[in-house]
Amino acid sequence: MKKKVILYRDIPAQERQRLDNQFDITFFNGINEENKDAFIAALADAEGLIGTSTNMSSELLSLAPKLKAASTISVGTDLYDLNYLTERSIPLMHTPGVLNETTADTLFTLIMCTARRAVELSTMVREGRWTSNVGEALYGTDVHGKTLGIIGMGRIGYAIAKRGHFGFDMKIQYSNRSRNLDAEKDLNATYIDIESLLKTSDFVCVMTPLTPQTERLIGAKEFAMMKESAIFINGSRGKVIDEAALVEALINGTIRAAGLDVFEVEPLPASSPLCKLDNAVLFPHIGSATTETRLKMVTCAVDNLINALNGDISQNCANKKQLNR
Numbered sequence: 001m002k003k004k005v006i007l008y009r010d011i012p013a014q015e016r017q018r019l020d021n022q023f024d025i026t027f028f029n030g031i032n033e034e035n036k037d038a039f040i041a042a043l044a045d046a047e048g049l050i051g052t053s054t055n056m057s058s059e060l061l062s063l064a065p066k067l068k069a070a071s072t073i074s075v076g077t078d079l080y081d082l083n084y085l086t087e088r089s090i091p092l093m094h095t096p097g098v099l100n101e102t103t104a105d106t107l108f109t110l111i112m113c114t115a116r117r118a119v120e121l122s123t124m125v126r127e128g129r130w131t132s133n134v135g136e137a138l139y140g141t142d143v144h145g146k147t148l149g150i151i152g153m154g155r156i157g158y159a160i161a162k163r164g165h166f167g168f169d170m171k172i173q174y175s176n177r178s179r180n181l182d183a184e185k186d187l188n189a190t191y192i193d194i195e196s197l198l199k200t201s202d203f204v205c206v207m208t209p210l211t212p213q214t215e216r217l218i219g220a221k222e223f224a225m226m227k228e229s230a231i232f233i234n235g236s237r238g239k240v241i242d243e244a245a246l247v248e249a250l251i252n253g254t255i256r257a258a259g260l261d262v263f264e265v266e267p268l269p270a271s272s273p274l275c276k277l278d279n280a281v282l283f284p285h286i287g288s289a290t291t292e293t294r295l296k297m298v299t300c301a302v303d304n305l306i307n308a309l310n311g312d313i314s315q316n317c318a319n320k321k322q323l324n325r
């Protein structure tokens, strides 16, 4: 008998076929108020879960007593309660690596758009407000030759720093849980404490995971440490920063501008004060959202689930160390 697996996100047909070949699939195109009861009912027999963008609390997971493996179509694992899964000896599989370059492209787009006021000025043109040559009040700031501070120099942080170093002649400095010797050797990056990084960077880019240690890592105190000319970029998770404090910092001129791909609440409500600020560039969580990369992530997640349900968690298991397997 095929193992029962819940697929809770639509995926391309060829990848769906690979799942169907192996498992008895119950499909939900995202979980919402209308299908939540059916999803909960399906959890009772599920041995595997695969999908993304749904908060899998321990409360929900406790309704899946037969669960053997979960596979998230993302590198971030914060929507799952990892400690709870570990207690139940359930591996959580994720998709590191395949999205590094695409996500770094997105983060660099945010850097360029904020520095050169691209969205604000493009809107001015579209709305017929371009009536004379752009003067000093609308000038941007250079990116090339500036100092880029990266908080979280992991896989994606490195790919962003690589663009800054080779493409824009930027000075790279970083704070991380430990030194990244590749970044130091390849990109001449300097390892410094977070306070020094905040005080001396022209661009501060956050690329850590969301964990209890990084929640609200950047708040009013940290924005106050940054240069008035600093541009703040967040591509990690919304809860890594204090969003209300960022709004204050942008309104008061504590910092110059912000580029954000992630928010405390997603989708960001149109009523958010961020939506009123010309000096905030806002993307709808599109770090990895290209056709090529999203397919690679789905393929990786399908492979991960097949492997994990066959007892192989050697690749891409987020809680492998904790499971001692």
Ligand SMILES: NC(=O)c1ccc[n+]([C@@H]2O[C@H](COP(=O)([O-])OP(=O)(O)OC[C@H]3O[C@@H](n4cnc5c(N)ncnc54)[C@H](O)[C@@H]3O)[C@@H](O)[C@H]2O)c1
Binding pocket: 075, 076, 077, 096, 097, 099, 103, 151, 152, 153, 154, 155, 156, 157, 175, 176, 177, 178, 207, 208, 209, 210, 213, 214, 217, 235, 236, 237, 261, 262, 285, 286, 287, 288
């Ligand atoms: N915006 C998007 O679409 C998008 C896309 C991919 C990943 N992400 C987010 O980016 C995160 C990072 O992905 P990755 O593959 O580079 O992970 P990674 O594990 O390779 O890198 C994360 C780095 O953060 C560092 N770190 C952890 N806590 C820290 C702290 N308190 N201070 C400083 N550094 C700290 C770690 O040492 C590590 O080097 C993901 O967990 C996810 O949340 C977002």
Ligand SMILES: O=C(O)[C@H](O)CO
Binding pocket: 052, 073, 074, 075, 076, 077, 099, 287, 288
């Ligand atoms: O963590 C990730 O992979 C991205 O945020 C896409 O969900």
